[in-house]
Amino acid sequence: MPLIEARGVTRILQGIVPTTLVRDINLKIGRKEFVAVTGPSGSGKSSLLYLLGLLDMPTEGEVHIRGQSTAQMSEAERAYTRLSELGFVFQFHFLLPEFTCLNNIVLPMRALGRLTPDEMRERAASLLKSLGLAEHGHKRPDQLSGGQRQRVAVARALANDPPVILADEPTGSLDSKSSEQVFEVLRDLVDQDGKTIVAVTHDIDLAERMDRRVHLMDGAIASND
């Protein structure tokens, strides 16, 4: 059973001129996969990611997570699924500026509320440590470099130990050295921790180093290998 599955997913933005973001996408993503979603600008890469991540609702078709249809879920149920099953990493770190790195990572855990406060802090600290940021927990995001911030964002995505990480241009705003560091972190997550990662990227070299590539053209899948 695939972890995430798109069945005939179409998303049309209503407006004066309706815009089709993605069209009739059928896609199955299983465990321990490292999938690159590539394509030119405006091909619907990010839109597909938001649909897979339940941030957006398809106009037609369904997204299934662990074999469960999400079409009939309420807003609160979709939010809960995002919280427990999915982790997001965006092009920009999107950390909350007033909270320390540690508190940013603890936030999704608190929202889920499965651990005690002590366990949460412990887990956040060990996540930071595993990403080589052990001494930066008490700092605020604006006191860190771009690469460090992005790794904190990865740590936050891992907070509730979700099986799937969805990354939208995770290295898009980083220099090549930081970019490499973040990629290594993602690579390890797949190889060592058995996570499934779906990463949108326009970087062909990076995509080549992932396990599977889904190429989009004008909102439809052009190649899938």
Add this chain to the structure above:
Amino acid sequence: MNLILDVALTHVRSRARQTFVAVAGVATGVGFSIMMAALMQGSQDDFIRQLVNALPHITVSDERRVPPKQPAETEFDAAEIYNLTPEVRRRGIKNPLAIMASLDAWLPGNIAPSVNVQAIIRYGLRDVGTTIYGIDPRREPKVSELANQMRQGSLRSLYSATNAIILGDGLADKIGAQLGANITVQTSDGARINAQVVGMFHAGVRSIDEGTAYVLVRTAQILARQTGLVNQLRVRVFDPMAARNVSTRIESETGYKSVSWQEANEDLLSTFVIRNVIMYTIVGAILLVASFGTYNIISTITHEKARDIAIMKSLGLSERTLRTIFIVEALIIGFAGGFLGFALGYILCLALGSIEFKSPFMDTTRIPLAYSAWHYAIAMFVALASSFAAGFMPARKAASVNPVDIIRGAT
């Protein structure tokens, strides 16, 4: 829950100055509404207290609510008779001692008789029109403040001379009479006695102090030429609020018209209802204006934190949680404003209470204020309710933001 409070506090703190302005707005509203409530309630209580203290709680007078049946009507019951000249009756309550004795048996309070008569007091070359009350010095202290208002002599001094009289101090000044002076009291129908001044009182109200004198019941009866009759029985009950019921019972037992202080002042008491409506309208308006400030700050925060809202939604916080965060922010402002307003309101009350008023007609007074925990509780409740209302709309709007729009915009 803890998370919500944490995020809310962080937001509120990040906009410290604006938050303070909103808090100050609520505090002003709460403070002034507490002051207003204390003032209104205080003056109302004071007014009722004065009413209750200055006047007898129940006055039994020699009037009847329904005209008495005439002898002709009793005699010829079947016929209706017009243009009867009413039988002349002597005014006054007959056999007051027996009535008082029977009322004393059950009355939850005290009763005292009085005979009032209009007279002219003459001393030397001056004469002044005066209302003279005949009282019973043993019963009087139990129904009025007169005993406490004595400046010279006492009520008992009325027994010390054949025709003893106690004057208001203003009246004594007017005619230049000292203690021990012999004055002449004369009524319009010719009764005339010589009386000795044995005491002076000061009630604090000029019209009373300059126009009232007290004598014994029997002295007044001589002046009024109505031996054995009194005009009024005055009752002071232990619980002033029960006066209405007691009054009804007295009337049904004696047959004389018995008026409680509530009945006598019904029109005044009904104006308090109007006053309270006005007060609550103004207080409501003040707090409404304050809630605009709260609305403003919450709206600003939600606009400013749109990106954070989108992030938290993408992480998996529900709309409900986000909505709660902003409502909690509004309630934090409401609470802070409320408590600051408590302090402000208390200080305003103290300041207002320290102002002295000098009036030529009354003794020096301060503004009467009522301190009641209810005023504070109501003000806090209204402040929280208006903060909730002010925060609810921006909170709902912020929580329904589509995170994709904002994340897309940022990338």
